[in-house]
Amino acid sequence: MDAVILQILNGLDKGSAYALIALGLTLIFGTLGVVNFAHGALFMLGAFCAVTLSKIFTISYETIDPVRKDFLGNPLKVETPYIFDWFGPDVGTAMIEWSVPLAILFSIPIMILVGLSMERGLIKYFYKRPHADQILVTFGLAIVLQEIIKYFYGANPIPTPAPPALTGSADFGVLLGFDAGSIIYPYWRLVYFVFAAVIIGGVFAFLRYTTFGMVVRAGMADRETVGLLGINIDKRFTIMFALAACVAGLAGVMYTPINSPNYHMGMDFLVLSFVVVVVGGMGSLEGAVAAGFLLGVLESFASMGEIVSLLPGINQIIIYLVAIIILLTRPRGLMGRKGVMEE
Amino acid sequence: MLGLNSKDKTLFLIVLALTMFAPFLLNPFPEGSELAQFNAGYPDLMQRFVIFGIFAIGFNILFGLTGYLSFGHAAFLGVGSYAGVWMLKLLTMNVVPAIIVSVIFAGLFSAVVGYISLRRSGIYFSILTLAFAQMSFALAYSVLTPITNGETGLQLALNDPRILDFDAADGSLPATNFFGIEMRDGFELALGPWLFTFNFGYYLCAIIMLIAFYISIRIFRSPFGLMLRAVKTNQQRLRFTGKNPKPHTLAAFIISGMYAGLAGGLMVAMDPLAGAERMQWTASGEVVLMTILGGAGTLIGPVLGAGVIKYFENIFSKINDNVLYNWFSFLPDGMQDAFVFMIHPFIGKGWHLTLGIMFMLVVIFLPGGVVEGGQRLRQLFSRRGGSDSAGGASSAKAHPAE
Numbered sequence: 001m002d003a004v005i006l007q008i009l010n011g012l013d014k015g016s017a018y019a020l021i022a023l024g025l026t027l028i029f030g031t032l033g034v035v036n037f038a039h040g041a042l043f044m045l046g047a048f049c050a051v052t053l054s055k056i057f058t059i060s061y062e063t064i065d066p067v068r069k070d071f072l073g074n075p076l077k078v079e080t081p082y083i084f085d086w087f088g089p090d091v092g093t094a095m096i097e098w099s100v101p102l103a104i105l106f107s108i109p110i111m112i113l114v115g116l117s118m119e120r121g122l123i124k125y126f127y128k129r130p131h132a133d134q135i136l137v138t139f140g141l142a143i144v145l146q147e148i149i150k151y152f153y154g155a156n157p158i159p160t161p162a163p164p165a166l167t168g169s170a171d172f173g174v175l176l177g178f179d180a181g182s183i184i185y186p187y188w189r190l191v192y193f194v195f196a197a198v199i200i201g202g203v204f205a206f207l208r209y210t211t212f213g214m215v216v217r218a219g220m221a222d223r224e225t226v227g228l229l230g231i232n233i234d235k236r237f238t239i240m241f242a243l244a245a246c247v248a249g250l251a252g253v254m255y256t257p258i259n260s261p262n263y264h265m266g267m268d269f270l271v272l273s274f275v276v277v278v279v280g281g282m283g284s285l286e287g288a289v290a291a292g293f294l295l296g297v298l299e300s301f302a303s304m305g306e307i308v309s310l311l312p313g314i315n316q317i318i319i320y321l322v323a324i325i326i327l328l329t330r331p332r333g334l335m336g337r338k339g340v341m342e343e
Numbered sequence: 344m345l346g347l348n349s350k351d352k353t354l355f356l357i358v359l360a361l362t363m364f365a366p367f368l369l370n371p372f373p374e375g376s377e378l379a380q381f382n383a384g385y386p387d388l389m390q391r392f393v394i395f396g397i398f399a400i401g402f403n404i405l406f407g408l409t410g411y412l413s414f415g416h417a418a419f420l421g422v423g424s425y426a427g428v429w430m431l432k433l434l435t436m437n438v439v440p441a442i443i444v445s446v447i448f449a450g451l452f453s454a455v456v457g458y459i460s461l462r463r464s465g466i467y468f469s470i471l472t473l474a475f476a477q478m479s480f481a482l483a484y485s486v487l488t489p490i491t492n493g494e495t496g497l498q499l500a501l502n503d504p505r506i507l508d509f510d511a512a513d514g515s516l517p518a519t520n521f522f523g524i525e526m527r528d529g530f531e532l533a534l535g536p537w538l539f540t541f542n543f544g545y546y547l548c549a550i551i552m553l554i555a556f557y558i559s560i561r562i563f564r565s566p567f568g569l570m571l572r573a574v575k576t577n578q579q580r581l582r583f584t585g586k587n588p589k590p591h592t593l594a595a596f597i598i599s600g601m602y603a604g605l606a607g608g609l610m611v612a613m614d615p616l617a618g619a620e621r622m623q624w625t626a627s628g629e630v631v632l633m634t635i636l637g638g639a640g641t642l643i644g645p646v647l648g649a650g651v652i653k654y655f656e657n658i659f660s661k662i663n664d665n666v667l668y669n670w671f672s673f674l675p676d677g678m679q680d681a682f683v684f685m686i687h688p689f690i691g692k693g694w695h696l697t698l699g700i701m702f703m704l705v706v707i708f709l710p711g712g713v714v715e716g717g718q719r720l721r722q723l724f725s726r727r728g729g730s731d732s733a734g735g736a737s738s739a740k741a742h743p744a745e
Contacts (some may be wrong), residue, residue: 035466049371073532117589122707125707131465131466132410133706133710135412135466136631136635136702136706137703137706139628139631139702140699140700140702140706141699143695143696143702144696144699144700145477145700145701147695147696147699148688150695151688151693151695151696205712267625268530271473271624274473275468275473277466278466279678282466303394313481313482313485314488316478316484316485316486317477317478317481317482319480320474320477320478321478323474324459324471324475325441327463327467327470327471327617328459328462331467
């Protein structure tokens with residue numbers, strides 16, 4: 001039993017990332033009808049927002065300490081980050097340590113800007129083109145974005161630690177009445193899951209309880225009629241694109257302590273997220289989220305020692321296998337709406 | 344000749360001439376000159392031109408004709424490579440069985456994948472093929488290690504059985520051959536400052552590519568090809584006429600899978616080594632790039648696309664800052680630095696950036712690829728010649744990228 005709970009918990013953090021990316025993909029597909037292969041790149045951009053912020057925080061100047069000497073006897077050079085001067089050393093240290101959560105604030109305007117310019121500058125011209133063209137142009141864009149990041153940050157993963165207060169692990173074993181040490185789960189993954197849940201809840205609440213969200217949902221159902229009512233639906237859809245980019249970016253920001261970001265992390269996630277979207281049902285937001293968590297948990301179950309020894313290699317292919325089975329038996333996906341891209 | 348009409352015959356003869364004289368054409372700059380680094384006439388690169396040409400021609404039979412965008416074609420190339428290396432290990436160093444077996448295996452594998460994937464279309468088809476390819480990639484890396492040798496890659500060993508080869512090994516690995524002619528052999532021809540390399544392996548690949556190209560012309564012009572075009576244009580209407588599009592599409596899928604297998608087989612025939620990264624989805628993406636860049640649905644497009652991408656990959660990535668400084672040495676110092684600084688991200692390791700930008704521009708402005716670009720240029724010039732422009736433009740629209 002404790003092993004099962006552990007695997008579910010393990011699956012949740014990856015599942016959260018899948019769900020967040022798939023949610024954004026579905027938002028874009030449901031509103032604009034565009035298949036966005038650059039969504040993984042947006043996730044990666046978010047992760048590099050966190051890297052950038054922590055780099056900005058640690059920009060420092062050099063002073064020579066007249067008292068202390070280094071091991072060669074020369075005067076010791078001391079690096080002082082500028083934020084120490086501005087906010088005092090205590091606040092400065094805290095800011096550096098908490099740079100990943102702070103990057104959420106930093107990344108929101110950036111991702112919105114990226115989303116808006118991407119939609120207005122490129123995607124707009126591809127509404128009427130076939131899906132194959134949309135896939136190809138966004139695929140090209142993804143290559144360009146990731147090469148730009150590679151140029152500035154290099155090809156190696158950049159470790160970006162979580163705040164020290166959250167780096168430890170929680171022992172759920174005791175909490176749930178099992179042996180101590182049987183379920184050990186890092187705090188940060190828990191944070192990630194809660195964060196993802198809040199974002200997903202926020203997006204759903206936004207769509208359900210605001211007038212803006214209502215108009216967007218109406219537009220998703222019947223774009224033309226909403227347009228005929230005198231509502232500028234294109235503008236709202238553009239904003240939704242920016243929102244989707246923002247969701248992907250935030251997913252990336254918070255993912256950095258779990259996996260050190262590198263320039264091709266987006267592509268790795270993109271392939272899986274597409275599978276998630278298809279399993280959940282193209283155009284269904286609930287389906288995307290459910291399928292994200294489901295596949296994340298399934299993947300972590302498949303990598304249990306017992307199962308791997310029974311079916312070697314299953315942990316590598318389980319997601320694709322599930323996708324193939326679902327696509328063939330239930331083409332609409334788990335929760336797909338009738339008539340949305342069935343053929 | 345050979346059942347081709349005069350236009351196709353010209354095209355075929357052009358390709359024939361290009362491939363046969365490639366060692367001359369790709370080495371236009373004398374040895375040791377400033378521009379010698381732009382020469383592409385060395386065997387390794389020339390072989391890659393034609394091998395990826397075959398791959399792209401095959402991909403084009405599926406994507407160009409039926410419009411089904413497969414994102415998993417590299418899996419067939421990978422299967423072909425593994426089958427080819429195993430033939431070299433078990434049977435003989437003669438490349439003929441290796442190539443034949445790799446085509447057969449890729450064909451079988453693509454029949455399975457195609458049968459399942461083609462039950463869906465559009466983006467679902469892309470995702471299904473992608474899922475299959477990623478699955479084969481993951482399996483080749485992990486569970487199938489006894490067959491694929493995992494991360495190290497499958498390669499020849501001294502104690503391989505090679506039951507048809509009788510000559511005792513003298514302690515070194517034998518070379519792949521075609522009935523005794525070794526693939527790596529060749530001869531060099533020095534004409535003044537120019538040095539041309541003729542390589543048997545290249546010519547074998549080139550001849551096979553010509554055959555593949557010929558077959559693809561025949562497919563394009565056959566009733567079967569017409570049927571595939573009908574699948575792309577309007578499947579529903581095709582069904583209304585009482586035809587079932589599925590067998591035709593599946594046949595196209597298998598044919599293009601076999602082309603990929605042929606490319607994989609040739610790859611190991613030239614260099615007997617097969618690794619799982621050949622099956623990764625980025626490799627599938629590459630052949631998509633080649634086909635689109637050259638012009639999907641055209642005969643010559645994929646070959647051009649493969650050539651352009653492989654040329655850039657090899658030549659662009661070799662240019663470094665020193666070379667740039669040499670080029671701009673005529674400029675004043677500050678401007679020289681500025682120019683080098685501006686171009687730096689696009690060369691060397693950054694050539695993928697150039698590729699991505701090029702690809703995006705092609706998809707946005709020239710959906711027909713290089714071939715459409717050529718046609719537009721020709722139209723521009725013929726319009727200047729005084730013929731009626733409206734007629735020319737509309738007739739070109741009626742036959743997009745033919």
